[in-house]
Amino acid sequence: MIFTIILKVPVFFAKHIQEDSFITWRVARNLLDYGVIGFNGEERISASTTHLYVLISTIFQLAFDDFFIYPLLIFSCILFFIGSWWLAKILFRKNKLNRALFVVFLNMVPPAITASCLGMEYGILFFLYNALLYFGLYKRKNWAFILFPILLLWTRIDAVIFLGVIFIADFIIRKKINFAFILGGFLGMVTVVAFNWMYFGELVNHTITAKKIAYKNLAQNNSIEFLLYQWAYYGGLIKKYSLFTLLFFLGFLVFLGFVLRKIIQDQCRISPKTKIILLAVIAFALLKITVFAFMKAYFDWYYWLPRVFLFAGVIYFLLSYLPLPKRILAPSVFILIIGLYVFQLLQSFTIGYMEDSQRMQIAREIGRSDAPLEQSIFLEPAGIIPFFTGLYTYDEVGLVNEKITDEMLKDEKFWWMNSVRDFQPDYILTVKYQPGDGKSYYAMKPEDQSYFEGRYRLVRKYPIAEIHRNAPEILRRIYEIRPIGKDYYLYKKVLSND
Structure with a gap:
């Protein structure tokens, strides 16, 4: 855990913090100063997309006052690490070396750095995603199917996509309907909607309503070509709307298909339950990227965690299926990952310098x-x-x-x-x-x-x-x-x- 946090410390010096994080943090400050969840004094408004993160940010501002930002970012990195550790325990039940390598490598890839270091709620969300996978699907604890769907929906309402995919995976594993899971999802959705209605007078967060109204005429190109470019732009790491980006992403998906085929056919190294969990998170990643891209969701942070899960599948394959001795395999994968790490670090410094200037x-x-x-x-x-x-x-x-x-x-x-x-x-x-x-x-x-x-x-x-x-x-x-x-x-x- 300490090593993964040390790896992320340079990002803090880049001064790269996602703009929308400051919206959540101001809502939290407003709650402390005025006792109201809002942005401008006593005006109630769900200006942040996440209720749970507002509460956590409030606690950190209460504890650290104006110096809360870096303690909160470190807390996010710790939660992301724990989430990745739980995922590693699912994928590598006995091989502790591969488990450690998986965690370090996953925490170094660009979407993992952005999700855990840029101030948004995605460190918490990744923690909760994998808590449900580990304690629910893997350990089969019924309390997990009630608690974590509630917390997920209070973190982000669009977590319903993840819950839907994991519910199907759980049905395949158990071969019966999980009523505890249904209860957890129901309680999560009802409590969030009821809170929004009673406190703000809206069924969904105002951010959703505002974006729908403000951005309805934003897209200047509705052609299928542009939508495919957008799908590849947000699904991958190349930030350019172009045919090259689309072809590169399609090439990655072909490679991912080869990876999944190897995993599906494997009857020895991966248990059926673990196989279903891994396939489920990759299916969730591809589903969310596709749905959000074609719904014209123009914000890169929606796609951070789906990309993390895609990387998780690839890293698992590299560590488990490449026919190389460990003394060659680990350094080879590390060189690949360190290249991606430096790529994100440079990008963070370019954005951070621009924001500060x-x-x-x-x-x-x-x-x-x-x-x-x-x-x-x-x-x-x-x-x-x-x-x-x-x-x-x-x-x-x-x-x-x-x-x-x-x-x-x-x-x-x-x-x-x-x-x-x-x-x-x-x-x-x-x-x-x-x-x-x-x-x-x-x-x-x-x-x-x-x-x-x-x-x-x-x-x-x-x-x-x-x-x-x-x-x-x-x-x-x-x-x-x-x-x-x-x-x-x-x-x-x-x-x-x-």
């Missing part, structure tokens, strides 16, 4: 508000800057403020300008485009232009090209290969009253 810099320049929520900001995304400034927040997707969602429903075209008029935020941060640009959704009527220019002044531009130019040489070369980030424009209100 841009959004963190914007937060530093705005400064921490002495009287939180008295001043406001209208921006996208609603993570780093609201968390560090404490400003009342309107976000362009409506994730953290239902008033924006209402504006989108009232006027699909001019909702942004209408929001500026209605709410008159003290700060406005636009992405990629400046207000009034015809190519953006910062659309304005002719009379809106003079209104905006009379009340807001441009404080500073944050061009992404400048950040790329000023980066250390190794990062600058990576930006040349894969430019990431967008321009930002910060505006400040010059008149306090309309």
Whole structure:
């Protein structure tokens, strides 16, 4: 466990933390400060996708105050390690060396690093996934089938996909319906939905509703070709919409098919129960990647754990079926994995440098508000800057403020300008485009232009090209290969009253 955490420490120095983590952490801070699960003071809203992680983040902020982030990240890494250890105990019942190698290798692959180190709830989710596999399917403890489905659904509601696949696997193993499993899933779903309805007045988290409304016109290409590119983009590690990415992913799936065929045909090295569990998690991975990609779910973190399970199947095959002596096999696989590890480390440093030079810099320049929520900001995304400034927040997707969602429903075209008029935020941060640009959704009527220019002044531009130019040489070369980030424009209100 200590070794796997040491391997992940360099990621902490990269300053790469997923933006949406700060949304959950601000909700947790809001719960401490106002006693309300929300984002802006006493306004109740399910701005975070995960209720359980909000509670855990609240506990860590209560214990460590402003220094909670790295203890929480280490806690996530520990949970991910325990989850991978349970999975290894299922796959390698007797071979303790292979079990240890499997755990170390799995914790080094890119999706494992992102899932456990970037601040999202996926370290917890992986822990719970494998707790259900180990104590439920493998050890056949009935209490596990009641407890872990509840915790999984309180962590993420889309865990229902995992529960469905594992329920089928459990039926195949037991050859009878598992009523304890049904009870656990029922209690989990009913309690989450009931809580959402009674506390927030919504059946599902507001984040789901907001994204459905905000992103309905986001996809500019609905062709089957683009959807296949998206499927390969999110299913694999190559972050480029291209035919090469699709062919590479299809090649990986062919190799995965060969791996599964070898495992299915094996009657000696793997027990029938273990075989079913391994096939089930790979089936879950492929199902979730396919469903979410074709539903146009554009967020990379949805796919982290499915990729981890795909890697788990491949690593199991490499350790169990390659006809090489252990003294050659272990170093060979390690060289392969260390290449992937360095790949992710470089990617984390490129993203972390960009975040620190841009959004963190914007937060530093705005400064921490002495009287939180008295001043406001209208921006996208609603993570780093609201968390560090404490400003009342309107976000362009409506994730953290239902008033924006209402504006989108009232006027699909001019909702942004209408929001500026209605709410008159003290700060406005636009992405990629400046207000009034015809190519953006910062659309304005002719009379809106003079209104905006009379009340807001441009404080500073944050061009992404400048950040790329000023980066250390190794990062600058990576930006040349894969430019990431967008321009930002910060505006400040010059008149306090309309």
